[in-house]
Amino acid sequence: MTKLSERVLSMEESVTLKAAAKAKQLASQGRDILPLTLGQPDFVTPQNIQEAAIAAITDGRASFYTQASGLPELKEAVGTYFEQFYGYTISPNQVVAGTGAKFILYAFFMTVINPLDEVIIPTPYWVSYADQIKMAEGVPVFVDATQENHFKVTVEQLEAARTTKTKVLLLNSPSNPTGMVYTREELQAIGDWAVAHDILILADDIYGRLVYNGTTFTPISSLSEAIKKQTIVINGVSKTYAMTGWRVGFAVGDSEIIAGMSKIISQTTSNLTTVSQYAAIEALTGSQDTVETMRQAFEERLNTIYPLLCEVPGFEVVKPQGAFYFFPNVTKAMEMKGYTNVTDFTDAILEETGVALVTGEGFGAPENVRLSYATDLDTLKEAVSRLKAFMEAE
Secondary structure (H helix, E strand, C coil), X not given: CCCCCHHHHCCCCCHHHHHHHHHHHHHHCCCCCEECCCCCCCCCCCHHHHHHHHHHHHCCHHHCCCCXXXXXXXXXXXXXXXXXXXXXXXXXXXXXXXXXXXXXXXXXXXXXXXXXXXXXXXXXXXXXXXXXXXHCCCEEEEEECCHHHCCCCCHHHHHHHCCCCEEEEEEECCCCCCCCCCCHHHHHHHHHHHHHCCCEEEEECCCCCCECCCCCCCCHHHCXXXXXXXXXXXXXXXXXXXXXXXXXXXXXXXXXHHHHHHHHHHCCCCCCCHHHHHHHHHHHHCCCHHHHHHHHHHHHHHHHHHHHHHCCCCCECCCCCECCEECCECHHHHHHHCCCCHHHXXXXXXXXXXXXXXXXXXXXXXXXXXXXXXXXXXXXXXXXXXXXXXXXXX
């Protein structure tokens, strides 16, 4: 008799974390590894945020439990942030904070999903969505967002996937792994469709501040009162403020759903680490200058590396508009090197070149690989140079 639950046995390990762990293992053995796996900014958390955390430790505020759903001051800070960047006001009972946006997503699914409820997910998708839905006994329903349509789905595709069990549409814009961004018009049509069919919208906006080359991020929740009522926004400070290690995520939306998520948190993690809450307050309400500095750095990397990556034989690349990932189709590259499986191809690249990428299989895209450009330009240039040499070798 196995000691493991069917839930765990059927669950996939995160391919991004698995790839990062393998790269670290090889580097520890003395291998020259260039890790392009994790969605982690290479910047240090801004000084003003560090100082706010240190002050909370020094004066004792960080020493104690807080409300499970987050400090009142943090909820007020989220409200201030939404007024500034979303253009509408929220009340404290519409906010819940927790240990990273990933866990906030989990709390949402556990709150709203009943067995066999369906969640529509455009593919390619972030690796943890599907397994979290399955953990809540829901059913992920995948809708193919093709490269020809810049990795975006249409209302017609969503309608074709809708059934009487459809409860949630998951929308991630800017997208991990593709970097695509939906336009206001596209979002309006999708939002109106969801409202018409009483389908909840889960808007994963974690990369909303990281858009490039004149692209505009439009929060779907800002388009109308009806769409806003139908939407739960997931966000956090990890990507925008270079705070991945602080583990701060939050959700904003319907107060009944938020209260349910707070219950889940109260019976699992309890409150988000207190010192991280004080750091997040400063991030959301303090100077935003460093955000723009980092955004400009990502934009420079995107614009510098994109044409170089396009020169790698067999790599077909759509230029991203946001986030910090390239997601090239490598079908031709695999054929050139004699591979039929993208994970095997990715492993071969790591072994032969030292460039650590992430297989597209975990994103629902078995013809693609993901490269993070959340690292310095020299490393990125060297990585692309190695990829080109690998593909050009006989």
